[in-house]
Amino acid sequence: MASYKDFLLNRLLDHLGIDKKIPDEKLIQELVSSEKLRAKILAFVLTIMLLVIVVIGIVYSEEFKPTYDSTYVFLITAGMIVFLLLRTIILNKVVKRWAKFGFAWFNFFRYTNIFLEISIPTIVLYFYSFFIPSVYPLLTPISSIYFIIILLSALELDAHLSIFSGLIAAIEFTILSLILLDNSNVKNLSPVISFFPMYLGKALLFALAGFIAGMVTNQVKKILLRYFETREERNKIEHIFGQMVSKEIVEDILNNHTEIVSRTRFACIMFLDIRNFSLFAENKSPEEIIEYQNKVFAPLIEIVNKHKGIVTQIMGDGFMAIFGAPIEHENDCQLAVDAAIEIHKTLKEKNDRGEIPLTKIGIGLNAGEVVTGNVGAENRKQYSVTGRAVIVAARLEQLNKEFNSELLISKAVFERINLDGLKPIRHFQVKIKGQSEPIEVYQII
Structure with a gap:
């Protein structure tokens, strides 16, 4: 069952015009915390304004005495600041619980909160009128707070809420202007100050x-929407490669903005096969076969990923991997050979420790020009690798049975690697099934 937070986020995304699934739990936290942020900013601004009023009241106290007593104005403003600070503390404690009431109540709280914020300067200006004569309260800096509150409403990412705040401010200021003008002796006022259209x-x-x-x-919503679309595209790329590619490769693809398009490139191809798999599976249950495959393939695929390779296909008794696509590295042939040697070492250790049934493998490595790209239907595609180099790599893997070996590489791979002291056995003029010309093959293990 979806949580209140998930439900609320879905409703908020619909309300904000973003037709997406939940992209990130952090979004709901940001939307809720915006209420606290707005309250803090407003309290900070009014505190600064209070300091300005205090300084002006002290410096120009003599000038203000004929008009009003600045002490009462200071007390009213200070009371407003204390109220806002208390309100900020309360909001910090209760706003996190708003989501529990559902979207309708959450939205009601937001509009009620903005209405209360708009009403704060209105109330303060009205109280000013008891100590500042005529319409002069409307000319004080407090009237500018309306603009700040309206500006802060944009943090809610709700255009209707911003428009609502502007209209409420306009209505309240208009009504307050009419009240103060009605209570004033306009004959003693300057025509400009007593001119209602100015306040309107x-x-x-x-x-x-x-x-x-x-x-x-x-x-801002459009920017957020583009962010979600970019995130969705990132998820698509991760889905395309799934579990066959390491996180490092995915990050390389995304960071380098690599497009998965068909192209010809130089790469090293690995084919791996488990020997006598059919005999092993003959008297085993499906559950036992799957458990065995997972125990064997999991560490081998991890090794391929560690060496920046991608397992493109997993067959019942083996897999195919590519080194050098879709991201090319300095020496993909060396990475492929290092991965193959580590695979051999890892399997030997597991065999010796009895972690898996006695398992032997054959690996074939070949390098050359291949064609890579996504192949399949619109809703189901697979990263595919084709070309003569792929066929030769598959044939080399099969030749391990003939040479009683575990790792065979082609001359194209051998010329591009450093074996660090290993002395391979060189096989001249090896006939490859389906190929007209024989090739040189190097037996590493």
């Missing part, structure tokens, strides 16, 4: 700011 224009700016914040929000 400012209210319209609040509404416009909400629409602009909504546009910014939509742009």
Whole structure:
């Protein structure tokens, strides 16, 4: 059963216009924590504003005395700051629990919270009017807080919420202007200060700011959508390679923006086969056969991955791997030989310790031009490797039976590697089934 958090995230993604499955649990955490961040920023801004008011009140106290007592203005502002700080602490504690109530309540909390934030400067300005005469409270810096709250609403990634905040600010400021003008003696006021359209224009700016914040929000959502699409593309690439490729190879592909397209390249091909597998499986149950295959193949595939190879096909008694595609390395032939030698050593150790039934293998390595790319239907593709070099590698693996060996490599591989003291047996003019010309073969093990 999906958790509340998963359910909420799906609803939020739909609400934000992002039709995606849950991409990351962190997204819901970020959306929820934005409420706390907004509260902190608002408290910080108002604290700075309080300090400015205090400084101005002290420096210009004589100038303010004929108009109003700055002490009461300071107390009102300080009370607002204390309230916001307490609100920030409370939000930090309760906002994490919002998700438990479901999406409808979570959304209700968000709109209620933005309404309360918009109402804070409205209430403060109204209380100012008891100590600051006429419409002068509307001219104080507190009225600019509306813009800050509207701007912070963009953190919610909800254009409707931003527009809502702008409209609420416009409505509240308009109503407050009408109330203060109605209570003022306009005859004693400057025509500019008593001109209602001036305040109405400012209210319209609040509404416009909400629409602009909504546009910014939509742009951020588009960026998020592109992020999700990029992430989805990354998941597709990882799905294409599945468990046949190491994490290091996947990272190389993604970091280098490698496209999985058909192309011709030089690569080293490995074929590995378990000897007498049919005899082993003859009297075994399916469960026993699978258990044996997993015990044998798991460490061998891990070795291939460690040496930057990719296992492209797993047959019942063996697999095919490629070194040099889709990412080319400095010496893929050396990587392939090193992987083959380590595979031989690992299997010998497991045989000696009795971890697996006595197992012998044959490995064939060949290098040359191959064609690589995704082959298959639109909904089911496989990374495929074809070419003469692949056929020769498969034939070399089979030749191990004839030479009673475990690792045979072609001349093309031998010329590109360092065997560190190993002395291979050289086989001249070896006839390869299906090939017109004989080749040189080197028996390493």
